[in-house]
Amino acid sequence: MSNFKFSILVTGGTQGMGVECVRSLAQQLPDTLIVTSARTDPKDSATLINKQLNQTNVQFQRLDLSSLAAVRTFVETWSTSNRPPLRALVLNAGIQFPDDIQYSTDGIEKTFAINHVGHALLFHLLTPHLTPTARIVITSSGVHDHDLKGGFKPTWPSVQEIANPSPSFSTSTSGRTRYAISKLANVLWTYALARRLTAQGQGKTVVTFDPGLMPGTNLARDAGPVLRFLWYVVMPRAIPLLRRVYHPNVHTPRESGETLAWLAVGEECKAENGVYYEGRRVVGSSRDSRDEGKQEGLWEWTVGFVGRDEGERGAFGRLE
Structure with missing residues (x-):
């Protein structure tokens, strides 16, 4: 890895918007290692992009965000692979289960586990590998807004109820609603993280991104x-x-993928912190997402759940 000065990690980077983001980053930054991660890479996207660009700066590393143990294994492999510092972390992977509730190996609702919890642990474990001015981009969705037309209508009863739904909550929510709740969690967590980065005087920044409706992506695979x-x-x-x-x-996946890459490394937006992008515009997010009590409740629950002991939970809370 000595040929590369920096690296960038893109989760969910093997298809749809994610693979377009990886391709755009690789083309713009041939001297940067772009690591694409997902549960599988059936089309060998990393090799394909390298051939298309006549470069060697894209690699695939398997990542299963539904398992905290698998996330830890991913980071252990990252740490022992002598990869260069991360200048950007693109937390893009997302999934929707349209039918009955499914549970992760850690015993929580699986949409929430993949779209939020696994990403949160990944961020905390990779923090020592981030550059002082690293950019974190989190893919959310406009469906996080209860007032958006389209029928998703997310509610936020409590984090515990979302992670471990009671029978009444389970029967009153659809797969679409559970997906929207996870996207609301993405925005809430972004704001909580941004507040901590600012309070600590760090040069790192975090933003969240609504790529818009993208017909043809793998979101509807189930x-x-x-x-x-x-x-x-x-x-x-x-x-x-x-x-x-x-x-x-x-948008098409390519349009949104190129915007996602722009948010990760674009000079025009690199100073923005704790804002919500709709495409390439900063806009206001939903009323619920701006509730600081909800933000802090999610942050504290998440640190408590993903940290395996008091020492680690303390380090995660301090962003160490």
Whole structure:
């Protein structure tokens, strides 16, 4: 790894918007190691991008965000691989389970586990590898807003109820709603982290990103056949129409992937901290996401859950 001065990690970087982000970063920064991670890389995206660009700066490393033990193994491998310091950490991976509630190996609701909890532990464990001015970008979604049209309607009863749903909460929430709750968690956690970075006078920055509706991505891989047909076949052809009749923030995976790369390394936005981007614009996030009590409650619960002992929980709380 001595040929590279810095590295960048992109989770969920083997398909859809993620792979487009990796390709854009690799092309812009041939002297930077771009590590793409996911549970699998069936199309060998890292090799494909290297061939397309005639470069060697993209690598794949397997990461299962649904398991805290697997996240720890990932970071142990990272630490022993002599990789250069991380100048950006792109926490992009996300999943939606449309049917009955599923649980992670750690016993919590699996959408929340993958989209928020695994990413939080990954950040804390990789903190010693971040440069002093590292950029953290967290992919959220406009569906985190209860007032957004579309029927997701996330509620935030308590973190414990979200992680370990009671029977009544389980029956009253759909897979779409659980996904929206996890995206709300992404925004809440971003603000809590940004506040701590500022209070400590650190040069690191964190922002959260709504890539908009992106028909054709793998988000609907667990949906039923009719929805998959609409998502993969019909809607990608209707993007110009969707922009006019639904919302301007509808994009192809390539468009949103290039924006995600811009947020990670773009000079124009590198000083922004604790803000919510819709595409390339800073906009206001939902009312619930701006509730400092919810932000702090999520932060404290998360540190308590992912830390394996008091010493580690203390270090995570201090961002060490």
